[in-house]
Amino acid sequence: MPTVVGSVAVLAAASGTLTMPAAAGGTLTGDLLTAPERPEASEREASGLDTVVAASRSLQVESAKGMEAAHEATVEQERREAAKQEARKQREAQRWVSPLTSYRISAVFGSVGAWWSGTHTGLDFAASYGADIRALSSGEIIWAGYDGAYGNKIVIRHWDGTVAWYCHLSRILQRSGTVSPGEVIGAVGTTGNTSGPHLHLEIRPHGGAPINPQPWLAERGVTP
Numbered sequence: 001m002p003t004v005v006g007s008v009a010v011l012a013a014a015s016g017t018l019t020m021p022a023a024a025g026g027t028l029t030g031d032l033l034t035a036p037e038r039p040e041a042s043e044r045e046a047s048g049l050d051t052v053v054a055a056s057r058s059l060q061v062e063s064a065k066g067m068e069a070a071h072e073a074t075v076e077q078e079r080r081e082a083a084k085q086e087a088r089k090q091r092e093a094q095r096w097v098s099p100l101t102s103y104r105i106s107a108v109f110g111s112v113g114a115w116w117s118g119t120h121t122g123l124d125f126a127a128s129y130g131a132d133i134r135a136l137s138s139g140e141i142i143w144a145g146y147d148g149a150y151g152n153k154i155v156i157r158h159w160d161g162t163v164a165w166y167c168h169l170s171r172i173l174q175r176s177g178t179v180s181p182g183e184v185i186g187a188v189g190t191t192g193n194t195s196g197p198h199l200h201l202e203i204r205p206h207g208g209a210p211i212n213p214q215p216w217l218a219e220r221g222v223t224p
């Protein structure tokens with residue numbers, strides 16, 4: 001019996017001894033195993049976070065670069081659009097038009113006749129009395145008033161330096177300032193030395209001697 005008890009006790013002790021290291025050692029091993037790993041893990045986590053933060057920063061930088069590039073593209077497009085509009089405006093301002101919509105050429109440049117002291121220095125557009133007279137192109141009115149045989153006259157220096165005389169007007173509608181192509185400046189009349197209502201147009205390159213308006217107008221797409 002004591003042997004049995006002893007053996008039980010031994011067994012119990014043995015089992016105790018057996019379980020004891022298992023419990024303590026387990027915890028210990030666990031502690032020993034996990035304890036040094038914790039800083040490593042947090043370092044790993046931290047470095048993982050750093051990577052995410054860095055990647056996000058890099059993405060932000062990339063997206064900022066992308067936005068900058070997009071902005072530059074927009075600025076470039078706006079600049080190109082403005083240049084196009086400027087070119088369009090310039091083309092419009094440099095357009096040449098006929099001074100009258102309805103007319104008949106009644107006397108050409110260089111004609112000799114009783115109406116002129118020498119040869120005819122301009123081109124005559126016979127038209128209805130009071131018809132609108134339009135500026136050939138953009139320019140500035142440099143003179144307007146009554147001028148003897150020319151009657152009521154408007155002088156425009158056009159954008160290319162050509163000076164044009166618009167004569168025999170019944171009415172002067174603009175006396176100064178700038179004009180755009182086709183802008184109405186006066187009305188057809190018979191003031192000065194005329195046989196009937198017409199516009200006497202003189203073309204004077206850079207304000208010099210008058211030239212034949214017909215080929216000059218034709219070169220600019222206006223066929224009188």
Ligand SMILES: [Zn+2]
Pocket residue numbers: 107120122123124199200201
């Ligand atoms: Zn004339």
